[in-house]
Amino acid sequence: MMLVMVVVMIHWLDRGGLQDNHDGHVSFTDVVYFTMISITTTGFGDIAPVTDRARMVEAIIVTPIRFIVIFIFVGAAYNFIIKYSWEKWRMARIQEKLSDHVVVLGFGVSGSEAVNELIQRGTEPADIVVMDTRTERLNEAEALGCNVIRADATRDEHLHAVRISRARTVLVSAGRDDSSILIVLTVRHLAPNVPISVVVRAADNELLAHQAGANNVINPVRFAGQLLAGSAQGAHLAEYLADLASVGGRVELVERPVLPEEIGRPLTRLATGGQGLRIHRRHEVIGFWEPGSEALQEGDTIVEIIPTPETAGKA
Template sequence: MIHLPRVRQGPLRALGVRLALAVSLVLFVVTVIYLDRDGYRDVNEDGLTLLDCFYYAVVSLSTTGYGDITPTSSQARLVNVLVITPCRVLFLIILVGTTLEVLTDQYRNSLLISRWRRKLKDHVIVCGYGTKGRAAVAALLETGYDKSKIIVVESREEGLRQAASHGLVAIEGNATRSSVLLDADVKNCRSVIIATDTDEASVLITLTVRQLTAGQVRIIASVREQENAALLKQSGAHHVIVSSATAGRLLGLTTTAPPLIDVVEDLLTPGQGMALAMRSAERAEVGQNPRELPTLVVALIRRGKVLPLGGEHVVTIETGDLLVYIRDENSTVGIAV
């Protein structure tokens, strides 16, 4: 099941809107009848009062029709055909609004999903919306990634609610199943982020994605134990993040070199201090030493490989290189050397 982000109307408000529409419709019909009251005849033959108009409007709209008040003139009968009858149908639709709303919601949801699928391309699939999944989505949004191109695959009801509340498209189901990944259009996605709670699930999802996409989609997976990292890479994951090893190393740095952990936290905390960023090398920078640039370049990526910048060997920028630099979150430029 696909859950598109949407703003839902409260039940009391929906009921109030329907009640207001029904009352407005009755008042409209009463006004029409009262203005043309000379064209109606009742059993007493003493003319229609305002109360008689209300009475006739209610029994007509509710399709009761006792027949004690009837239109006699041609104009009144024409008004009944062109105005009262459509209002009667509309009034019945309002009365059965709950059933109609369900049918309308189903049609609207199908229409929205159809439009969403037509526009879906180069998206990111996040399998699991726990702590790691939410952090991964937050990192994507930090870099300016379009929220509409992020799809969450989650089987837990709590995770689905959180994804919907954050304005994300959520697909309910187990990401290890091919049908669920196909619903997320895994064959046309840009990458798959696997942030499940168990290493076993991560391996199964990786194998399923590789089978469906023939290895054409980038897979980034997270595992708890270091010993499972090699298994994930053999299964087809391009990048593997070992959460336990990373956390342990940060704990060790905190003990032996406390200032280092402050720098790492500053780099990883969004919206403040420093942040890692990446951009393509500009034409004017080709042939220069990355260390001589105004921004602090910490790594250079060439054809998917990270080139060291330290030591005696001088690395110069080539066309197509990617520069990893430290950006000041409080400004639009990188930190100067």
């Protein structure tokens, strides 16, 4: 609009160089009319520049402005029509393949760290869908190879768009506890059986997150306090806990279903050669020292410590 007004003023100041073939008089309305048809390159010929100066003004000043205005219109058309249609088509193609994928709702500090850790643990970036409202963070996720969608994770239609009910797991890190808990409620409503992990920062909200439907509630403040306490009791405890939590360390904490060849074996004799720590048997938790750990059963879930591939390769 500013560029159009500039051209109107130029034509008005130089209206003596214009000729109206209709009535011979160039009014302000004629100037506005001539500006619009000249900028849009329509040109009916009823008003035309007739003096040398008016033609030079058209060639040197108005024509570059005409190109700029056209580029602005094309850019607006790209953003609002072409880009929207392309994104809609691209998302439809992605949705066709979405199944057993990881949905990350919120790509802040915790969400981005989780995605990086998942990729290091072997999850294909194409199997990760990141939803956030901030374009710059989505650009970071897309650079990693993840599928991205700019949307509000509290809205049902947006969660349906990422096939939330067919996801392998959902990771929620909205940056605020109230937003994260609302997202958990929405996800649990749409996907009753999908595992949900959520980050909350206030201890009072941990129970609320569980009641909202989260399977795992992670409190980074509490975990940091546990690391600090561990470091006070031993110089290497905190280091080992951090080692377990990251795939980049010497050992890795793994949760997996029992293998067919392990049924009947004790927890201390796993096929992977790992160190068994815990059995989840239906609603019961069994430690490696407790009765029941001497014979693994079908349907058990095992928590074990295994060496990372880099460490195992050196053995």
